[in-house]
Amino acid sequence: RPCLQWIVLFGFFVVAVQSQPIPKLTSVSPEWIQRGTTSVVTLEGENLSEVTGFIFSGEGGLTATNAPPPAYSANLESSRGGIVPGEDDERKLRVSVTVAPEAPLGARELRAVTATGVSEPVIVNVDFLSQITEREPNNDTNHAQLVELPVAINGVIRESAESDFFRFKAQKAQRLIFDVYAFRSGSPLDSSLALLDADGKELVRSEDVNGLDSLIDFTVPHDGEYFLQIRDFRYQGAKDFKYRIVAGELPCLDGIFPLGGQRGKSVEVSLRGRNLDALSKMKLKVEPTAPMGQQEIRARTAKGYSNPVLFDVGGLAEFTETEPNNALTNANAVTLPVVINGRINGEKDVDQFKFKVEKEQTFIFEVEASRFGSPLDAVLYLTDAKGKVIQQNDDTVGADARIEQRFSEAGEYVIRIRDLLERNGEDFAYRLVVRPPKPDFTVSFFPDTPRLYRDSYTVVGVEVQRQAGFDGAVEARLENVPAGVTAEPLLVPPDSTVSPMIVLHASEVAPLGRHLIKLAASGVIDGQRVNHEGRPEANGRAVREAFLTVLDKPPFTLEPVTLSARTEQDQSTAVEVAVRRFEGFLGEIQVTAEGFSSGKEPLTRNVELKPVTVRATDGRATLNLKAKLDSETGTRLILFKGEAKAEGQTVVQYSRAIPLTVDPFPFTLANSLPRLAITALPPDRKSAASEAEFSVKANRRGWFTDDIRLKVEGVPEGIVINSTNITRGASEAAYRIVASDKAPAGKEVSLTIIGSADVNGRSYQFRAPPLKVTINAPASENGSDQAAEKTASAK
Template sequence: MTPPPRDPPSGRGCLLRLAAVALTVAAILATPSPPAAAQSQWPQARLTGVHPPSATRGSSVVVTLTGSDLEGVDSLRFSHPGFQVEKTADLTFKITVGTDVPLGRHDLRAVGTYGVTNPRVFTVGARPELVEREPNDTVELATPVPMNAVALGTIGQPTDLDHYVFEATKKRRVTLTLEADRIDSPLDASLRLFGPDGQPLAEVHDTIGPDPVLHVVPPHDGLYIVQVRDVTFAGSPGHYYRLVLHDGPVIDAALPASARPGETVELTLFGLGLGEGSRPLNDPNPADFHSPPLEARSLKLILPPETARDATQLAIPTLTAVGDRSGFLVDLDGETTAPKPATPGHPLVRTRPHDPLFLALADPELLPIAEVEPNDGGPKASDPVQTATLPLDLSGAFQTPGDRDVIRFDARKDQVWWIECQAERIDSPALPSWVLQRIDPAQPDQPARDLAVPPDSLDLGAGARWPSATVDTTLRWVVPEDGVYQIALTDQMGSTRGDPRLRWRLVIRPETGRHEFAAFVAPASPTIHDAVTIPAGGKEIAYVHVQRRMGFAGAVRIEAVELPAGVTCRPVVAGPTQSLVPLVFEAAADAPRAVGPIRLNASSRWPNDETTHPGRLAAGEGVTRRVIPGGLIRPTPNPPFGAARVSREFPAAVRDPKPAVVSARPRRPGGGPEDGPPLAIAVGSILPYRIETRRAEGIAAPIVVASESFAPNLPAANVTVPPDQTQGVLALPIPSNVTPGLYSFAFNATLTIPFSKDTNAAQKPNINVIVPTETLELDLRPAVVTLALEPAGALELKRGGTLQIKANLTRQNNFAGPVTLEPMPDATADPAAVAQTLTGSVMIPGDASQGVLTLSAAAEAPEGPLPGLALRAVAEVDGVKVAFVLPVDLKIVP
């Protein structure tokens, strides 16, 4: 066997970054999002660094925080209760790690005057730790590090170089792994190794994501130097890292690549130092100290059940695993990390790679299997391939240069299959490319006929707020005819490499109509963190990103099942084309100034759905899933380059009020504020909303209220409420090419105010403040009529008089029923008063396309314009009242 490269090929990191950037840029251009507007400059506590970022179990360490808007930080919030915290100075805390705290990575947040911060990783390690000794910019000043220890350092400025010295024994393998990206640091590190003679021996970069890992077999006894630098020549107090030096076991890969919970799985592990029962896969090369021989080890593991996977011990004492709803993490040295961020059957978000081996969670109905060689196929249909039966969950590897894996199966006409080939999402450096082919068994000497080549899996709708683009491929395949088919897989760099760690996973599942989706918390903007700080007596907004798959395109309802004291949040619905849905959290004026967790559930079916929204939900059995917390780790003004990950919790802080409160109505057109059902609105309508504002004392600034594009083809709309007014009307156009469905959305209001953290400051600079309205709800339906009015333009109606308006209907979608034309006062300043003083209604029969509406104004009707007034043409379709709405410019005159 050709000796495999020790480190996963470095080309993948670069290729993936370029591909992910390109896909994300394209997705951002196509993703509905709030309109471009000024970013909020209201203070929000942000955490950029924790120094040092780790400690050993049972020890104490003093940490210093870095970030912005950290005034008044008096406590830390961990994702595990086993940490004790004592404040020792401003932004300095003594942390004591309990002996029961699991090894691995935990979330740490700070809590202060300006709310709760985003999380930063705090690692609990098993190996002794030391802090770099500055200055160590030169080889002569290198910080000594013993074997099996961790050095904690910082690239504090762009020109900074850190050097460490360690003693190594000839032919005894040493592993150097640097953790930066994996612990939320922006450091893009490189490791460079120098031998005892001072000559450079090796340099690595981008091994696990951007983090480098170097394995060496020292050619001589002696002292070796390792240099740490940032390859982009960046540096700051936030560019910190953990440098782990060890000679312990390393797991790189396993086959099969997936497993089912609660079952015994037979794995073949690939890596280094795998212990008893391991076997070398190639002979050591004395001339290549950078390629220790790869080992394999076979193991049987009893995986924890799906209902109890957190920190569950496996049957083999030397192995431990932790897992979440997407899979399991297996480690040989007892140092485990956080669960993989995904959900059952939906491992679509690979945001942070982890050191322990990741086993993907297989569907219960699929038995994971490994490829069987030889299966390279060839120019003839009779060449050796692997046969399989659909559905399947099959994993393999490109083990030698030029390796080709061919999987053959039968399929029946009109069956619909979803085919996924995963590599990036199972932490593999492979770049699989595959083609679907047709085989004619009657002509075994004929080559296969190509049918389809899959596209990359594009970003799933959250754009820069939750980057989820992947170079893994997905294809929906409708079988054209009964027959024999095959998938031929190759590595895009296969001519230059081959390695058992170049794994792929092929999953083929039928389209069953199941409600397949996952939901994640996303920040309100690509330039902010995930933290939510709610002003007392006011509102704050966050978003949920809904990822649908396997053909599911239905509505998903998001509901809070746990909230901090004094905080409320209305349920919202993500429509069929809506991947980002807002959640607005409102705190009572007397809500405790405290921090508490938020837990959210996402459901594809909910109580009374057919009563409230008949016919609006996808057929099939409903599914409820937990909304997974998470957010951006490093927001950036250049959104495509943001980084996101899941977190252990979604907390919120209640703090002092903001300078304005904004609301909008109607929340549900045609229905009450909470009861309904709401009136369905026809696409093509223009729907007016009454905007009501309340400014704090001393604030006299215009408030610009803008809509968000919650569905494709929906244009932005806005209204400005002048400083001397408190109300305005926003007319929301709903073009006829918007996809019908249930939608929730909110308006965002922006005002500019003078502000300083120093309340006694003589001069206060202007800042932008953004506040949301409550969430609003629309049930959009296809239009069965459109409406044109005569006379058009401004109308006048005398008090005590009447006004005739001619209505011209255009019927659509074969609708031939009656239509009722009537005023719609929902968005006027006083809907109840308008309804009493302005009356009129006309029913246009099913065989007519015209009618005359006579409006009557009571003698006591108040004089003046009626902004927000609309006329609606209401038709009943399949038992549902659907309204086509147009604003009308009407003035009551003497």
């Protein structure tokens, strides 16, 4: 008895541990932290009371621990100990974050960890400035919050018509920058920023400099105190109207040129901005191992760092335009492939570049401007050597244009670029990338935080994005999975439209805890094997890392009894799954099936199914899967999913995968008309008004060519319709319908054409959409049958 009691108690203990909730993060405040400091931030989300650790992804230099509760001005003390002040809100958690003095500036992903899982990430940013959070009340000059420049101010316009005021001291001749980040950070705030003197007189106001974000460049006229005011331009406000103001005598970059450089080469970059200490040019060396693509660069002076701007690292040869090149006669000559760096700078400026191609060569001409923050709204023209336009494009990717052209003839051609609205300026920079199409692929996988119980299964979805005609197979495999966990490698065939799944299984001795996992993918392109690292996704958003959590034995498991399933479009099949319960768990379990259709579309896009409730006395569940008439055909993997409540928390379990095959329905039918009208007339009244014609069309699928037998359902008395079939190889059959005076005049009836055929010993039946037939009453005897005939003809 004691042994049995211990086993039952242990069973309840296992259920309690495994049903602990998974941590979820929705936000962090503040989002910016000064390097070389320790700051307390507040995480918001769900199930945060059991958090025991934190993970940072990205550049290093950050650590975090749980912060103690805030100090209260008054406290309570217990007589026997063991009772201490605490926060009872599981939706908030105070965290102490330490940033090393040498930590690189920029964003990091922060996740919370418990014994039962890893949260999705939130973003924290490392800055060099002191960080201030606005404190209410600060809504007028009398209550303005005192700040010391330079500083980064983080605040929220919470209510309509609210303004936040800040007070600071400045010295004569200082050139101060006040740069708002709201619109650029996804905030709905449309900022209006103003500087006021000590008497409250407005000196300058700014709106819509960087998108909807304000920017003030202010030279201090005399020593003294000044006020900074921020509000929404529309006088709106809400808890998500967040802003960040970078304020002080700081360097500020308006732009750089060129916007990028070639890997392994040096490039001289010109700088435009304020407080740059006469720094107008800088030579950059792009290392051969520099990461390809965009990255942030900053100017650094004795006063600090500037705002970041984007710089592109490419692999092609670079060319910088030279003026004049506005006409065909002075177009710059370039050799393809190439990246052309240019600016639309000057009234009605147009940049033209001439090049030569061989017959049947294909090239892509792609403008990269708006993605770097350039205001250029590019229009591209591809012309022959005489200026005849072959193709033009505007706004393929945002405001960036793109042309792809296969050249049927060798020779010289010209690519021309201008701004759509004929605007211009030093900041209208662009990169025009000219390259042949390069077949390639990328791979993503999800979720980024899978959880796997011992002696059980879970699944990771994989999506392959094919580029430039790549049609080869892709192999994908999870790496870094711990001992005792198996994840079979996956082969995605060339014609697959379904997102495949990697099914993971943990043995009874798999090591518990979290494990960093990666996905490796490979394919063959032009005879060479190409390897790519898969990109993890959290709720459709790309993230840096993925973590597998292995948990102890669950309260129940699922095991398929049906090892494979097969059905046809518009048909059903039954599948069975066994449920195994462990000591102490008697709760109801909702069982369903999961899988993918095209891309990330769920299984239910193609298959109709209803969950089944498994009660404590049941050991099995039977699911009815019906493939929709337009279901994608072929074979895909599906899993059984069980969901139950244990100790007030949701526990989810998966079975191993089984194949589900959907075969095409041999044919479908459609009427040539959705409705028609006839008139009920005696047989001796010869009139076209009592007759009508329509046809039934068959859509044969796959290899099916046999006869389709037809019958009509719903024919009332007084209506005569001929019998017919769709013969072998034919695609339609004609019907003639005649109404007599016994037909139900003044009513609408529905006729349904039913087609049937025998295929491989099975009988298939399809019902066409109903045909609506309006039966008109006969006209009067005064000879107005012509009107009825016109009505029938019109219908």
